[in-house]
Amino acid sequence: MKLVCPIVLLFIASIVQADTTTDQAGFSLNSVADVFQAEGVEGTFVVASSDGQTLHVHNEKRAKRQLSPASTFKILNTLIALDVGVVTSKDSAFQWDGTKRGLDAWNKDQTLQSAFKVSCVWCYQEIARNVGESRYRTALMDANYGNQRIGDQVDQFWLNGELQVSALEQINFLSRLVSDSVPFRREHIDILKTIMRDDQSPSDYTIYAKSGWTGSELAVGWYVGYVEKND
Numbered sequence: 560m561k562l563v564c565p566i567v568l569l570f571i572a573s574i575v576q577a578d579t580t581t582d583q584a585g586f587s588l589n590s591v592a593d594v595f596q597a598e599g600v601e602g603t604f605v606v607a608s609s610d611g612q613t614l615h616v617h618n619e620k621r622a623k624r625q626l627s628p629a630s631t632f633k634i635l636n637t638l639i640a641l642d643v644g645v646v647t648s649k650d651s652a653f654q655w656d657g658t659k660r661g662l663d664a665w666n667k668d669q670t671l672q673s674a675f676k677v678s679c680v681w682c683y684q685e686i687a688r689n690v691g692e693s694r695y696r697t698a699l700m701d702a703n704y705g706n707q708r709i710g711d712q713v714d715q716f717w718l719n720g721e722l723q724v725s726a727l728e729q730i731n732f733l734s735r736l737v738s739d740s741v742p743f744r745r746e747h748i749d750i751l752k753t754i755m756r757d758d759q760s761p762s763d764y765t766i767y768a769k770s771g772w773t774g775s776e777l778a779v780g781w782y783v784g785y786v787e788k789n790d
Contacts, residue, residue: 591617625723629771630678631783632717639698641747645689653682672754684714
């Protein structure tokens with residue numbers, strides 16, 4: 560049986576206080592606090608066991624605060640797109656329109672898999688316009704994701720702060736994802752996991768994750784995913 564541990568790392572620009580929590584197994588969050596403090600950022604770190612029996616939280620107050628998910632919403636957004644048929648596989652294509660945007664990696668034709676890997680904003684905005692407000696509202700409610708708000712800009716809500724989610728809510732969603740308890744088809748979950756896989760994972764573990772970074776004045780960074788111990 561594989562060991563699966565959902566993890567969420569969230570940080571913003573500010574100073575963090577040390578948390579000295581240590582469990583009976585010897586797991587300490589001191590080193591997490593040291594990393595945040597050394598980098599001069601305020602952050603939270605949450606890790607849970609897949610069975611829900613163990614939860615480690617550094618900076619619980621921050622872990623409960625809802626913030627824009629930024630590109631980490633691509634995890635749920637991919638499932639929604641597959642569910643409604645906007646895309647059908649990891650190889651579903653997006654044709655670049657020739658407009659230069661953001662990163663060089665975005666400025667070419669993409670597949671669903673490459674769009675996820677390079678966090679291609681225009682690709683997922685195209686997905687969003689095809690999904691539409693009504694189907695998003697239903698999907699966010701069914702998935703019980705964050706504050707479930709999309710506002711009036713269907714291709715901006717996960718970027719402009721309308722949709723917000725806490726680190727603890729991210730962990731809750733990931734835990735349901737890895738246990739197949741989300742309202743999506745098994746084959747779509749499998750496609751998502753394929754494109755979430757970090758190709759630089761160590762030999763004894765496989766990491767499935769997505770980063771996110773807001774473009775607001777107070778920058779917020781995320782690293783969201785789960786770790787699976789290989790047999």
